[in-house]
Amino acid sequence: xxxxxxxxxxxxxxxxxxxxxxxxxxxxxxxxxxxxxxxxxxxxxxxxxxxxxxxxxxxxxxxxxxxxxxxxxxxxxxxxxxxxxxxxxxxxxxxxxxxxxxxxxxxxxxxxxxxxxxxxxxxxxxxxxxxxxxxxxxxxxxxxxxxxxxxxxxxxxxxxxxxxxxxxxxxxxxxxxxxxxxxxxxxxxxxxxxxxxxxxxxxxxxxxxxxxxxxxxxxxxxxxxxxxxxxxxxxxxxxxxxxxxxxxxxxxxxxxxxxxxxxxxxxxxxxxxxxxxxxxxxxxxxxxxxxxxxxxxxxxxxxxxxxxxxxxxxxxxxxxxxxxxxxxxxxxxxxxxxxxxxxxxxxxxxxxxxxxxxxxxxxxxxxxxxxxxxxxxxxxxxxxxxxxxxxxxxxxxxxxxxxxxxxx
Numbered sequence: 442x443x444x445x446x447x448x449x450x451x452x453x454x455x456x457x458x459x460x461x462x463x464x465x466x467x468x469x470x471x472x473x474x475x476x477x478x479x480x481x482x483x484x485x486x487x488x489x490x491x492x493x494x495x496x497x498x499x500x501x502x503x504x505x506x507x508x509x510x511x512x513x514x515x516x517x518x519x520x521x522x523x524x525x526x527x528x529x530x531x532x533x534x535x536x537x538x539x540x541x542x543x544x545x546x547x548x549x550x551x552x553x554x555x556x557x558x559x560x561x562x563x564x565x566x567x568x569x570x571x572x573x574x575x576x577x578x579x580x581x582x583x584x585x586x587x588x589x590x591x592x593x594x595x596x597x598x599x600x601x602x603x604x605x606x607x608x609x610x611x612x613x614x615x616x617x618x619x620x621x622x623x624x625x626x627x628x629x630x631x632x633x634x635x636x637x638x639x640x641x642x643x644x645x646x647x648x649x650x651x652x653x654x655x656x657x658x659x660x661x662x663x664x665x666x667x668x669x670x671x672x673x674x675x676x677x678x679x680x681x682x683x684x685x686x687x688x689x690x691x692x693x694x695x696x697x698x699x700x701x702x703x704x705x706x707x708x709x710x711x712x713x714x715x716x717x718x719x720x721x722x723x724x725x726x727x728x729x730x731x732x733x734x735x736x737x738x739x740x741x742x743x744x745x746x747x748x749x750x751x752x753x754x755x756x757x758x759x760x761x762x763x764x765x766x767x768x769x770x771x772x773x774x775x776x777x778x779x780x781x782x783x784x785x786x787x788x789x790x791x792x793x794x795x796x797x798x799x800x801x802x803x804x805x806x807x808x809x810x811x812x813x814x815x816x817x818x819x820x821x822x823x824x825x826x827x828x829x830x831x832x833x834x835x836x837x838x839x840x841x842x843x844x845x846x847x848x849x
Contacts, residue, residue, distance in 0.1 A: 443543045444469045446749060447532060449522055449687065450548035451475020453483055454716035454738035456503030458546060461746030463512050471514045472540055474532060477571060478519040480506060485735055487575045488599040489765045493606070494579065498572060525691040527709060546745055547688060547699060547707075547714040551681040551733065556591060560653030566675045569596055581674035584608030589662045589672040591650055593620040595764045596678035598637065602766040605640050612643040612670055614650060614662065624762070626777060629796055629808050632789055633766070640767060645670075681733060683718045696720050698731040703755040705745040713749070715741035724757050725824055726776060726805075734762045759820045768792075772816040775806030775823040784834045787812060795819075802828040818842040 446462065448455045451473055459471055459481075475481070482501040490496035499505075509516060517540070524533040525545070532540040553568040560566065567578045578600075581588070588604050590597045593615035604611045613620075619630035620637070634644060649665035653675060662670045685695045693707045694700035698720030705713045705721070716738035720731045740758050747754035761774045769792065780798035787794030793811040797804060797819070804823050809816035818841035822829060833839045 442469075443467075443749065445472065445541060445543045446470070446546065447472045447474065447540055447542035447544075448546045448548055449474055449525075449532060450550055450716075451477060451479070451481050451518060452548060452550045452716065452738070453481060453503060453735055454548040454550070454742040455546075456481030457739045457742035458548060458715065458746055459509070459512060459514055460504065461743045462749065465746055465750035465752065467746075467750050469543075471512070472517065472542070473509075473514055474517040474520050474522055474534070474540060476519065476521045479572060480504070480509065480516075480518070482572065483735070484570075485763075487572065488569055488596050489603070491572075492569075492575050492579060492582075492600065493603045501572065522687060525687055525712075527691055527712070530711065543711065544749055545712045546749075547712065547718060548716050548738075548742070549684040549687060549714075549718050550738075551683045551717040553677070554680040554682050556650065556677050556679055558650050558652050560655065560659065561677070563653060563655045563659045564657070565655070565659035565673065566653055566677070568677050569600065570681070578674070578676060582607045582609065586610070586673040587671050588612070588674040588676065589614065589670055590676045590678065591662070592678035592680070593617070593644070593646070594623065594678055594680065595621065595762075597676070598633065598766050599764060600676050600678065601637060601642050602640070605642055606767070609674075611641065612645060612672075613637070614645045614648050614664060614670075616647070616649050618647045620644070620646070624773065624777075625771075625808055626780075626783060626796055626798070628783065628785070629771075629810075632810070633769075636767065636769065681717070683731065685718060688714065688718075696729075700729075703757065704748045704753075705741050705756060706748070713745045715745050721756065723760075725759060725826065730760070730776075732760050734760060736761050759823045761816075761820070768811075770811055770813070772809045772813065773806065774809075774816055774820050775804070777806035777808070780805060782831065784831055786815060786835055787837050797834050799829075799831065799834075802831065804829055804834070815841055 481503045521535040587610040590613045651663040654661045688699045689695045699714040723730045744756040764771045777798040782799040784797040795815040796808040798806040807819040
């Protein structure tokens with residue numbers, strides 16, 4: 442009988458795990474250990490509504506403090522785990538404390554990738570990963586200030602949109618030759634580049650950073666081309682790195698993530714892992730994936746909770762993601778890499794359209810811009826993995842759900 446479950450990490454996945462365990466009527470002890478001083482909270486709003494000041498901090502929390510009290514959760518916040526002692530079934534905490542477990546769930550997430558240039562520690566230079574990061578950035582979001590954003594991925598462009606709407610002078614520096622190059626097609630990159638340029642953002646593509654400059658505070662950013670860009674504020678968004686060190690030191694398999702099976706179990710039967718930190722099998726795409734998405738974190742947490750409660754549930758999901766920039770909601774389902782055909786559904790000029798990606802006449806992904814119905818209905822087609830009629834895909838009058846039914 443499992444009497445004590447410890448959760449290492451206190452992010453979104455951890456909050457869902459607690460909820461799901463109690464929903465499955467698990468009545469044993471739950472211990473939650475997190476290195477931030479906050480209850481589990483949502484990260485996506487940090488670079489969107491919270492940064493813009495449109496969402497108070499209390500609305501970020503997955504559940505209020507009273508929920509954890511009623512659920513009988515033992516909280517250890519602002520607490521760093523130094524090691525996992527698999528033999529003794531315990532977590533070794535900074536300061537010498539040891540927290541015992543019967544089963545352990547690693548929900549340790551990821552951290553920002555650091556930029557290896559001089560000046561990154563100057564006041565006014567920020568990464569964006571947690572509440573404290575955003576609070577620091579917000580202090581400099583004043584109309585007329587000059588902000589330089591390093592990285593044109595989701596985070597960088599979301600910050601650019603908020604900053605422009607707040608009246609800042611915005612420059613985005615990106616090493617790749619197009620924005621969001623890791624996640625969207627050239628066609629969609631072009632659409633967003635035009636959008637940001639029209640909003641007044643200055644994009645410096647195919648450009649690196651040589652240094653960040655200043656004495657008491659950041660004053661400028663020097664590019665790889667030698668240009669000096671004035672800056673009152675700098676935000677760095679160059680990707681994230683999975684937190685695998687605890688697992689690796691404990692002898693668990695790690696390969697760009699903590700390796701788990703489709704039940705979210707590691708090679709140790711008493712240790713599970715969920716969220717950004719995991720490398721897991723996906724039978725829809727036929728390969729192992731590490732996904733940086735809220736959807737993956739929540740669904741893996743539900744899967745782990747089910748299996749901890751003897752429900753024998755396998756994780757099999759179509760990945761999905763989203764990004765809010767200005768009045769554009771980008772919703773992505775599936776994985777577009779390796780496509781051999783792209784279909785544009787709708788008119789980009791109307792700011793409501795979809796890019797559908799196919800391989801061997803099978804839909805593998807969709808990027809939907811202000812087209813939520815397309816996004817929702819496409820998931821069943823992607824999951825089915827059957828050939829579809831591409832001419833019908835392009836017709837906005839054709840409901841994708843009808844194509845989904847035909848592909849079954």
